[in-house]
Each structure stands twice: as structure tokens, then as C-alpha cells.
Amino acid sequence: MIKVQTQDFNIAEEYALLSDNNQTDGAVVFFVGLVRDFNQNSQIKSLTLEHYPAMTDKVLTRLEQQAKTRWPVNRVAIVHRVGELNLSEQIVFVGVTSPHRDAAFEAAQFIMDQLKTRAPFWKKEQTMQGEHWVDAKDSDEQAAKAWNNS
Template sequence: MSLGQVRIQAEDFDLNAELARLRADNPKVGAIVSFVGTVRDLNEGASVAEMELEHYAGMTEQSILAIIEQARQRWPVFGALVIHRVGPLKPQEQIVLVAVTSAHRGEAFAACEFIIDYLKTEAPFWKKEQTPDGARWVDARVSDDVALNKWKV
């Protein structure tokens, strides 16, 4: 696997298989840190029956690769994988996987958190939720912007 890999897909992913592939690439890996985001059944006080994710094909992948490259410039990581699902998803389904390998846990944790914080705010995805009151587009969260700001130097 190259330093950074991005997959945008409708299909679910197998966390254990993905982490095994990422680790198999480099015998120097001492740490793998992963984050899996899932669909919540409640958002902003409303029940969510389904979330539909859309993206801008090509542009989304390049945006995420640029985020991975920024992480690589900050920390000595061996590899990074981002899988982001699109299409309709139900509560408890997996949306995103961010996984990072490095020699040590500190770098892997920091790079993984950096990638997901940038992904939440900078990658071109659009989310629409189905609620009892009908469909609504999900706005950016202030908490995501706050998380992103801690990385700005």
C-alpha cells in the first residue's frame, strides 16, 4: 500500500481486514490507530431514520489525499487509509474509517485525529438526513471547526 490510500464507496468495509492489509505492508509498524464513524439515530434533537451522503467524485479523493499528505508532513507515519461511504446509510452503519500506521502510538494517534478533523470540515461531502419532519441537509458543526482550529499553527 502506498503512504496514503483513499476509497469512496457505497459498500461496507471489514475493519479487521482493512487493518491487517495496512499493517502487512511494513514490518516496522509498531502502532496502528483507527477511527470508525457510524450513523447516529439522533441529531440536533431529531430522530434520524437514514442519512444519505453525496460527494464530488475525483475532487473528494484528491482533497482527502491532500489531507493525508499534510499529516505525513507533520508526523512520521508509514501509511494511512481513509474509506468513506456514500449513498443511503441507516443508524449504526459504518460511515468512515481512518487508519494510520507508524513506529509509535503518539504519532499514529495524532495523525489519525488530524486526518478525521480535516476530513469532517474540508472534504467535499454533503449529508442529508431523513427525520420525522422530512429530509434536511446537515450543516457544518461548530465543534468540528473548533477541533480543526487546534491543528492550525
């Protein structure tokens, strides 16, 4: 299940979609990313996320398929918000189910690491000094590349 949307998401509802009527999986792992107030030496006031819909859907679908190929994963949920987001608002939900926790944790981590570098989302931060587009961090690039070597 992949959703890119402007409206907020409900964690309990997303969890229910992963766990309801699911007797085969013993693990549900999820991650929620929030807008924080500080990034790269700047005080953040808000964040604007833009994307290219057709390309975004393809990349997120490919990430879901790759996770299901690499690990015994049954259900995957990726919800990513776009538009203007204020401090503490939810940005992303990644949820994974698997018969065992190790696979669920690894698949969720893989999806997030790849999403940060491969999905065509563009972030603009509004700061006290003005606004600017955010480049991918080297640490995110390194985390994504590490999966290619494992």
C-alpha cells in the same frame, strides 16, 4: 490508500492492509464512524451522503500527505462511504500506522478533524419530521482550526 464507495467495508481487511508485512511500525490506530440515531435535536431514520468525486479524491489525498508530513506516519487508509446509510451502518474508516503510538493517534485525529470540515461530502438526514441537509457544526470547525495553531 483512499477509497470512496457505496459498499460497506470490512474492518479486519482494512486493518490487515495497514499491518500486514509492516515490520517498521509499532502502532496501528484506527477510527470507525457509524450512523447514529440522534443529531442536532432530531431523531434520525437514515443518512444520505453525496460527494463530488474529483474534488473529494484531491482533498483526501492532500489530508493523507499532510499527515505524513507532520508526523512519522507510514501507512494511511481513508475509506468513506456515500449513498443512503441506515442506523448503525459504518460511514468512515481512518487508519494510520507509525513507529510510535502518539504520532499515530495524533495523525488519525488530525485526518478526522480535517475530513469533517474540508472534504466535500454533503449529508442529508432523514428524520421523523422530514429530511434536511446538515451544516458543519461549530465544534467540528473549531477542532479543525486548532490544528492550524499547533
